Amino acid sequence: MKTELILVGKTINKHFVAGINDYTERINHYMPFHITVIPELKNTKSLSEELQKEREGELILKQIQQTDTVVLLDEHGREYRSVEYAAWIEKKQLSCRRLMFVVGGPYGFSPAVYQRANEQISLSKMTFSHQMVRLIFTEQLYRACTIIKGEPYHHE
Numbered sequence: 001m002k003t004e005l006i007l008v009g010k011t012i013n014k015h016f017v018a019g020i021n022d023y024t025e026r027i028n029h030y031m032p033f034h035i036t037v038i039p040e041l042k043n044t045k046s047l048s049e050e051l052q053k054e055r056e057g058e059l060i061l062k063q064i065q066q067t068d069t070v071v072l073l074d075e076h077g078r079e080y081r082s083v084e085y086a087a088w089i090e091k092k093q094l095s096c097r098r099l100m101f102v103v104g105g106p107y108g109f110s111p112a113v114y115q116r117a118n119e120q121i122s123l124s125k126m127t128f129s130h131q132m133v134r135l136i137f138t139e140q141l142y143r144a145c146t147i148i149k150g151e152p153y154h155h156e
Helices: 014-027 049-062 082-095 111-116 128-149
Strands: 002-008 032-036 069-081 098-103 117-121
Touching: 002 049, 002 128, 014 032, 014 128, 032 049, 032 111, 069 111, 082 128, 098 128
Parallel strands: 002 032, 002 098, 069 098, 069 117
Antiparallel strands: none
8 A cells, every 4th residue: 555645835844854754764664655745825815715725625636546545634533542543554554555645735625625535534632733743644654554563662
């Protein structure tokens, strides 16, 4: 199974970039993993929130194939403990060719992206910056990989 994380906009904080790159390398020891960055829209001051979500949504949907399993990282999504998330990933490995996780722009997702999504998950009941979510997500995916392999990274 190939796994991909689609992001709207670059990760700016150099510390987050370093952490994300570190976890991406680690994840690739367990599964093919790639991050796709969709450039931020230009001149957004003239766009309503809805129009911005719609345009970002069009760019997101261009990255997704018909057979992909699409999971939105969304505050209203299902929450998992790390062990549960690892079990969920393990099941997906048996049923998916490409598992696509998506972090939306500052205003979230367009209705078209919600409609295309297969599932939504939430990383926490707390709100994190879009920049921070990227680091937390990659760490949790790495943690899931180590749990699946029975390695000592995660402690109960």
